[in-house]
Amino acid sequence: MDGLEYLKKDHDRFRQLFRHAENAKDINEKWRIFRIIKQELDLHAQAEEAVLYPSFRNAEGFSEIIADSYDEHQEMKDLMEEMTREKNENDFEDDLDELIESALDHVEDEETELFPKVRNLVSEAELEVLGRKLEEAKKSDLTKQAA
Numbered sequence: 001m002d003g004l005e006y007l008k009k010d011h012d013r014f015r016q017l018f019r020h021a022e023n024a025k026d027i028n029e030k031w032r033i034f035r036i037i038k039q040e041l042d043l044h045a046q047a048e049e050a051v052l053y054p055s056f057r058n059a060e061g062f063s064e065i066i067a068d069s070y071d072e073h074q075e076m077k078d079l080m081e082e083m084t085r086e087k088n089e090n091d092f093e094d095d096l097d098e099l100i101e102s103a104l105d106h107v108e109d110e111e112t113e114l115f116p117k118v119r120n121l122v123s124e125a126e127l128e129v130l131g132r133k134l135e136e137a138k139k140s141d142l143t144k145q146a147a
């Protein structure tokens with residue numbers, strides 16, 4: 001699959017999960033959905049950082065946008081780590097709102113700025129290779145987690 005389509009599918013899945021989290025009927029349900037979001041967001045970010053970002057960070061006109069992407073990933077990862085230890089319900093809910101807002105901004109930026117730049121630069125065949133590498137990056141990480 002075209003690597004950018006592959007990532008877009010992930011993004012759509014996050015949008016769906018965020019809607020579920022926002023509509024959750026109680027705090028336990030929010031926690032349950034947050035754990036799924038954290039697992040999938042960590043995996044998605046790792047695949048992007050292992051495959052997508054290194055492939056383009058040195059390409060002309062990409063350095064700033066990719067540096068920003070790394071920073072945004074780090075902020076989301078830090079926030080999610082903090083949330084796993086959060087005891088106060090209201091603080092957890094505020095953090096969840098903040099996480100959803102930053103993640104939505106981030107995927108929006110990728111889809112409107114980074115992905116079109118990548119699509120301009122590389123061929124359809126290269127996008128297919130990118131897609132396979134992204135899939136592999138996720139799988140290898142799953143086996144690591146299971147080990």
Ligand SMILES: [Fe+2]
Pocket residue numbers: 007011044048107110
């Ligand atoms: Fe992404």
